[in-house]
Amino acid sequence: MAFDGFFTHAVVHELDQTLATGRVAKVNQPYPAELIMTIRAHRHNYSLLLSANPTYPRMQITQIAYQNPAVPSNFAMTMRKYLEGAILESIEQVDNDRIIKMNFKTRDELGDQQRLVLVIEIMARHSNVSLVNEKNHKIIDTIKHVGSDQNRVRLLLPGATFVMPPKQDKVNPYLPNQIYTDLVRKDLDENELAKQLQARYQGLGRQSAQELARELQASSDLPTTYHTFLKQFENPDPVIYDDNNGKRQFAAFLPSNIKEEQLTHYDTLSVMLDAFYAQKAERDRSKELAGQVLKVLHNELKKDRRKVKKLKQQLEDAAKADYYRIRGEILTTYLGKLTAGMTEITLPNFYDDNKPLKIKLDPELSPSRNAQKYFTKYDKLKTSVDYVKEQLKLANDEINYLANIESQIDLASPADIQEIRLELQQQGYIKQKRQKSKKRRKVRVSKPEEFHTSNGTTVLVGKNNLQNDRLSFKIANKNDIWLHVKDIPGSHVIIRDSDPDEQTLLEAAQLAAYFSKGRNSDNVPVDYLPAKRLHKPNGAKPGFVTFTGQKTLYVTPHKLKN
Template structure:
């Protein structure tokens, strides 16, 4: 069951019971499309999440911890100015649509009472969060600005008049109606009935429509069945269930015919969404935060690959440098036959059994200058080989480094992204924003992630290069075991044991393979050795190490329990 109008109805009911009459204590915007309002109600602090993320839009109370950016956004500052200290008067759903209105009572700069309406639109890529002055009907600010070039119907910008999304010609299912009885007379096929129910009723998602259709076609008392269906969203029994295709989904109540072995029950809808979105939303937030980082990585990788292609061409040219020397020597030998103004001349090549050789000439140069030009080209190509090889090696090292960071982003948490950003700033790939204060805020490197093998041995994994360096050269004991995938980008992994069992090494190797670019392969080589054999060359980039005396295991990637 998606976050449709019926699920929104259930969520609004839950939020009203929990947050109504509460006071706003704090407002934060930890991620670009998400707002968190901390509300003090019934002697508890609740974090209300309003997400306009196009992939996972929703409104709920969340207990998942978050970290605020160092500098708050303009939208966050505006929300703090208007909402901090305000009282939650009510939380309402607009008809049975996926639009939630939070009504706040507060005071303006003059101390006069004023009402502010905060609209959360849960509509995929059109999702938004807008603060509106109730008296004037003007938008104070929106989390995503939408100009006339993006939407000709609604202008979602500060100062614009708030306009509701266009209404669909559908019936609010909570108002008195008998539409379902007419529809079931027309068809008894559940699939067809579900489509017609969706076309008739407001806010009815595909999963909800299928559930209602199934209940109606097997019912002996249609009005009772219909109202019981609606009542399930007033008194929900939240579950996450497993579909026949193995994918999980959430619902406000257990679907018909679903065995309890495929259900996970939750006390509240918000707890359900926290469990369902925990990993999915986290990955999406990471990608959202990594947007600029990924653009820089892709640009630099493209530049380096183009550079290597050019350097390879130069090496190919240098490999044929002797052809220029031969032409220069033959011209010098037969200089008396060369006349100024010639564009080419054919002479005997005494290096190839006097076979005729046609040599191009510059008509504006003297014969001796034409010969010297070939010798100069030969010398330039021969002397460039060392430099070109060095530049190629540096470009290849940079590609490995950037590809490693690209791999780390795939499994990074939002905190890891901040550290990757810091690393790229230190390496000069990203510009550092100038701060007004002379004191630069120091970002502390977070701790590596912890896992345990089947026998309880602690294994640490660096999730980015700053963590990798800290783990390998600051945290790890010199006699503990260090692991890394062979010849491909991956995390540094350390077994906190000086004499681990073969089983522990195998499980740690599987973990190292999982946290690498080879995580989707079946047979990944992993090197392991004591930490004391690691060496970091002077001036090497973060995460780069050299080592000797390693052993190699071939494993299938697998993530251990934390």
């Protein structure tokens, strides 16, 4: 069941019962399109998620912890100014549409009472969250600003008059009507009846329409069946199930064509939505946050690879330095045969059985200066070799470093992305915003991810380079076993055991292979050794270590359970 008007009705009913009369304690915006409001109601704190994410828009109470950015957005600051301390009077749905109103009572700067409305529109890429003054209908701010160049019908900008989205020519199913009776009498098949119901009723998604059509066709009492269907959304039995095509779905109640063993029940709609969206939304948030980071990485990698190509060409040219030395020596030997103004001369090459060798000359230079020109070119190429090799090594090291970060992003959580961004700021790849306050907020590096092998041994995995450094040199004991894929980018992995058995070592190696660029390979080499043999050279980039005395396992990547 999609997040259609009926499911929105169920969510609004649940949230209104839980949160109405509550007070807003905190407002945060952990991600660009998502707002978290902490509401104190009935002696409990509830984290209400308002998401205008184009892929996963929704409204729910969430129990998932979020990491807030170091500097709050302008929208978050505005929401705090107007809503912190406000009383939530009610939550209501606009008709049977995917539009929700949260009605607040608060006081303005002069202490006068004012009423504010937070309008949540759950409409895919057009989703938005807008704070509106109820008295004059002026927009205070929106989570997404929509100008006249994007939408000529509605202007969603601070100061503009708030206008509801255009209404569809459909009937609110909760108002008295006989449409369903007339359609059933036409003796349509289930799919056609579902399409006709969807075309006439407001907020009826495809899956809800099919369920209603199925129940109406099997009924002998149409009004009772219709009203029972509507009431189910006010007394839901939330489930997640796999449909007949194997696709994972959620619903406010058990669909009639799904077997009990194909589903999982949940206590509330919010708990169910947390379970359904946890991984999907997390990946989407990571992708969203990683946008600028990936752009920086791709630009730097492109620049470095172009530089490597140029340096290799210089090495190839340097390898031909003898070409200039030989010509310089031959000219010096036969200097008496050269005369001013010559453009070329053919002389015997005593390095190749005195075969004739044609040598180009500069007519404006003297014979001795022509010979010296070849020696100068030779010396320049020979002395450039060491420098070019050094620059080539630096460029390749940087490519490996950036490729490692690129592979970390593939499996990164939003918190990991923020730490990767911090690392790139520290390394000078991303410019840091100047903070007005003199005090800089100290960013704490999050803990490495923890896993357990089949015998219960703890295995720790660094998800980014800052975590890797902390794990290898701060957290790990000197006799703990350290693992890393051989010669390719990957995470640092620590077995919390100085003498693990073969199975534990194998499982940890599989985990190291999974958190690496080789995760899609069948046979990945993984080095392992005691952590005390690790060494970090002075000035080395985050995550870089050297070591000796390692052993190597070949494994197939596999992720353990947390």
